[in-house]
Amino acid sequence: MTEKIVIAGAGHAAGQVVVSLRQLKFDGQIVLVGDEPHLPYQRPPLSKKFLAGELPPERLYVKPASFYDDPGIELRLQTTVTAIDRKKKTLEIDDGDDIPYDKLVLALGASVRQLPVEGMDLKGVHYLRNIADVEGIRDEMDIARRLVVIGGGYIGLEVAAVARTQRLDVTVVEMVDRVMSRAVSPEISDFYQIEHANHGVKLRLSTEVAALRGKKRVKSVETADGESIPADFVVVGVGITPNTALAEQAGLEVSNGILVDDHCRTGDSDIYAVGDCTSHPNEIFGRQLRLESVHNAVEQAKTAASNLCGTDAHYSQVPWFWSDQYDLKLQIAGLSEGYDDIVIRGNPAEKSFACLYLKEGQLIACDAVNSPREFMQSKPLIAAHAVIPVETLADTETPLKEMFAGL
Numbered sequence: 549m550t551e552k553i554v555i556a557g558a559g560h561a562a563g564q565v566v567v568s569l570r571q572l573k574f575d576g577q578i579v580l581v582g583d584e585p586h587l588p589y590q591r592p593p594l595s596k597k598f599l600a601g602e603l604p605p606e607r608l609y610v611k612p613a614s615f616y617d618d619p620g621i622e623l624r625l626q627t628t629v630t631a632i633d634r635k636k637k638t639l640e641i642d643d644g645d646d647i648p649y650d651k652l653v654l655a656l657g658a659s660v661r662q663l664p665v666e667g668m669d670l671k672g673v674h675y676l677r678n679i680a681d682v683e684g685i686r687d688e689m690d691i692a693r694r695l696v697v698i699g700g701g702y703i704g705l706e707v708a709a710v711a712r713t714q715r716l717d718v719t720v721v722e723m724v725d726r727v728m729s730r731a732v733s734p735e736i737s738d739f740y741q742i743e744h745a746n747h748g749v750k751l752r753l754s755t756e757v758a759a760l761r762g763k764k765r766v767k768s769v770e771t772a773d774g775e776s777i778p779a780d781f782v783v784v785g786v787g788i789t790p791n792t793a794l795a796e797q798a799g800l801e802v803s804n805g806i807l808v809d810d811h812c813r814t815g816d817s818d819i820y821a822v823g824d825c826t827s828h829p830n831e832i833f834g835r836q837l838r839l840e841s842v843h844n845a846v847e848q849a850k851t852a853a854s855n856l857c858g859t860d861a862h863y864s865q866v867p868w869f870w871s872d873q874y875d876l877k878l879q880i881a882g883l884s885e886g887y888d889d890i891v892i893r894g895n896p897a898e899k900s901f902a903c904l905y906l907k908e909g910q911l912i913a914c915d916a917v918n919s920p921r922e923f924m925q926s927k928p929l930i931a932a933h934a935v936i937p938v939e940t941l942a943d944t945e946t947p948l949k950e951m952f953a954g955l
Contacts, residue, residue, distance in 0.1 A: 551576045553856060554639060554647055556629045556794070557655030558582020560590050561823030561845035563610030565653050566621060568853030579647060581624040581639065586679055587613060592842050594682050595706040596872045600713065601686065605679055632798035634816055651856055654795060654806060654814075654821040655849070658788040658840065663698060667760030672781040676703055677788070685783060689714055692780035696720075696769045698757055700727035702871045703785035705740065709873040712747045719750040719777050721757055721769060731869070733884065736903055736915050739896050740873065747874060752777070788840060790825040803827060805838040810862045812852040820856065822848035831864040832931055833883060833912075841869045866927045875899075879923035882913030882930040891941040893922060902926070909935045925949045 553569065555562045558580055566578055566588070580588070589608035597603045606612070616623055624641070631640040638646040660675040662668070674685050685707070689695075695711050697704045700722030711718045720727070726737035727744075741751060756772040760782060769777045792802045800814050801807040805827030812820050812828070823845040827838040847865055854861035869880045876899065887905035894901030902922035905913040911934045914926035925948035929936070936951050 552579065552648065552650045553577070553653065554579045554581065554649035554651075555653045555655055556581055556632075556639060557653075557657055557823070557825075558584060558586075558588050558623075558625065559655060559657045559823065559845070560588060560610060560842055561657075561849045562653070562655035563588025564846050564849035565655065565822065565853050567611060567615075568850045569856065570618070572853060572857040572859075574853075574857050575620065576650075577620055577622065579622045579624060579649075581627050581629055581641065581647065583626065583628045584678060584680075585626050587611070587616065587623075587625075589679070590842065591677075592870075594679070595676055595703050596710070598679075599676075599682050599686065599707065600710045608679070629794060632794055632819075634798055634819070637818065650818070652819045653852055653856075654819065654825060655823050655845075656791040656794060656806075656821075656825040658790045658824040660784070661787040661789055663757065663784050663786055665757055665759050667762065667766065668784075670760055670762050671765040672762075672779075673760060673766050674781065674783050676707065676783060676785060685781075688781040689716060693717055694719075694778050694780045696777050696779040696782045697785065698769070698782060699785035699787075700724075700751070700753070701730070701785055701787065702728065702869075704783070705744065705873050706871060707783050707785065708744060708749050709747070712749060713874075718748070719752060719769075719779075720744070721752045721755050721771065721777070723754070723756045725754045727751070727753070731880065731884075732878075732915055733887075733890055733903055733905070735890065735892065735896075736878075736917075739917070740876075740878075743874065743876065788824065790827075790838060792825060795821065795825075803836075807836075808848075810851075810864060811855045811860075812848050812863060813855065820852040822852050828863065830867075832866060832933075837867070837883075839867050841867060843868050866930050868923075868927070875918075877918055877920075879916045879920060880913065881916075881923055881927045882911075884913035884915070887912060889938070891938050893942055894919060894944055904941050906938070911936060911941070922948060925952070928952050 588610045628642040694717045697720045759770045761768045790805045795806045796802045806821040851863040871878045884905040889906040891904040900918040903915040916923035
């Protein structure tokens, strides 16, 4: 019988593992080890409502502090795991102590991708990954006038949107020719580029950053084509990389994430892994995936907890994501990579529509802008590998759920 489960990491996935273990009546000891001073918290609001000052830190927590008063839960915050000893079944931590485990869950998350240019060490240059990062950016917003955002993905555009609502002068620099290029079609990119421009954001597309300039503090962003963009502060959002070093050093298999099976179990039967740090097989899409989403973190955590408690639980779901920018909620179901046709369902001019992605006639993804019904109803169609005529998909008079019923 498992008596002690140790969780390395204290983010959203880690917090959900604890919650799920308790819901499943696990009565052994749970030890959660994390390097931040905060209880496990949700990250999506960081670049949205928390950045805008609409949420206090405690509203981010997966569970309130009182939840962890359970005598069977031990928190080891502000503590860094330095090594995993699989033979001894212990974690080595930075204070020199060892934490033994019966079962181990790696919820190590991911780290921001560093921008390798001169001037990144100047004051006023920020990344956004945790509460402390956002608090630093908010302090800048209170006194600054000009913000340059490097990166036109979700994080960069969400920061730009919040900054514009606070009347800052905002420039977004993106190295490729459209925003959110890794996630959405050119049609969705165009829609968001127009929206940001209408809100006063200056977009510099197909533009590489050559250096950040200033003596002690950043004063400008220099582009590869020689432009100098004035900046009181800079926010960099150029992606994240999975934290896999601990697993790799312990001899676990790693390939763009810690490899797990559909039980969220690694090659070591006593070690599970969940969240942004993992690469898992997805039966629906027929390939290995590493997903950066709260949905994936939560559902993998639930799956791992179920298996730790003796239930044969498998993880295979349609991925989904979302982004809030101004009054626009973008909800994405599925994965559009490799699509060969799209259907625009609704009217973008009305700011409520969906872009449906097809591959060889099969629905593989849906981007819904202020259209939660299309988002929700597309998910079972994607899971069913539905093949539906383009004309039918475009007909807004016919709900998507009726198309599913007709399969």
